[in-house]
Amino acid sequence: MKKLFLSFLLICSALLGFAQADCPATMADSDGNVYRTLRIGSQCWMAENMRSTLARNGNPIALGNGASNQQPLRYCPNGRLRHVARFGYLYNWPAALLVCPNGWHLPSDAEWTQLTDFVGSQSGYCCDCCTGKCTAKAFAAADGWKRCPEKCTIGHAPTENNGTGFGVLPAGGFYGSAYGYFGKGTFLWSATASNNDRAYKRYFDYNAVEVGRTDYFQYGAGGVRCVKD
Numbered sequence: 764m765k766k767l768f769l770s771f772l773l774i775c776s777a778l779l780g781f782a783q784a785d786c787p788a789t790m791a792d793s794d795g796n797v798y799r800t801l802r803i804g805s806q807c808w809m810a811e812n813m814r815s816t817l818a819r820n821g822n823p824i825a826l827g828n829g830a831s832n833q834q835p836l837r838y839c840p841n842g843r844l845r846h847v848a849r850f851g852y853l854y855n856w857p858a859a860l861l862v863c864p865n866g867w868h869l870p871s872d873a874e875w876t877q878l879t880d881f882v883g884s885q886s887g888y889c890c891d892c893c894t895g896k897c898t899a900k901a902f903a904a905a906d907g908w909k910r911c912p913e914k915c916t917i918g919h920a921p922t923e924n925n926g927t928g929f930g931v932l933p934a935g936g937f938y939g940s941a942y943g944y945f946g947k948g949t950f951l952w953s954a955t956a957s958n959n960d961r962a963y964k965r966y967f968d969y970n971a972v973e974v975g976r977t978d979y980f981q982y983g984a985g986g987v988r989c990v991k992d
Contacts, residue, residue: 812851
């Protein structure tokens with residue numbers, strides 16, 4: 764009986780070690796930047812936005828000075844280089860497809876849905892409405908957001924945000940001719956195109972209770988979170 768119990772402990776330890784190894788505490792990009800990661804459900808995600816200037820093959824991603832849905836480009840949040848260290852770069856869709864390092868990838872629309880569905884199934888992440896959809900606060904960082912008086916929005920009592928540890932910050936976006944929403948919202952790309960010139964994204968607004976899903980022009984630029992292969 765004792766041997767059986769010890770065997771059980773060894774198996775449990777091995778499984779725990781595998782789980783930890785399957786989602787390391789940090790990961791690095793092609794520039795050598797190091798990021799925190801976290802496991803949510805069965806997925807391993809970055810807990811910060813990408814800030815690499817290089818694609819996974821080492822090629823540079825040019826700093827954008829205009830819009831393109833063909834050339835990979837990166838942009839500074841709100842057009843200010845000083846914001847990159849905290850908010851990461853904004854990438855157009857061609858760059859977003861290339862920037863995740865080896866062993867990681869830009870999540871598909873289905874992988875985003877897997878994440879948001881899992882978080883919505885956990886009552887502790889679901890604010891007061893408990894419909895499975897009021898989970899935006901659980902993804903948003905606890906600071907940096909414009910305030911909102913409506914309960915369960917990201918901007919209401921932001922110190923209560925970030926139950927998942929995902930830490931989304933309001934980096935805004937680049938919308939082809941201008942920057943917008945800095946301090947109020949942001950969007951994160953998926954790898955799934957909706958047609959020849961648009962792709963799906965998830966978006967976060969200071970006055971929203973849900974994580975939004977829509978598509979946008981591929982020349983737009985938003986944040987990138989990678990998920991482990």
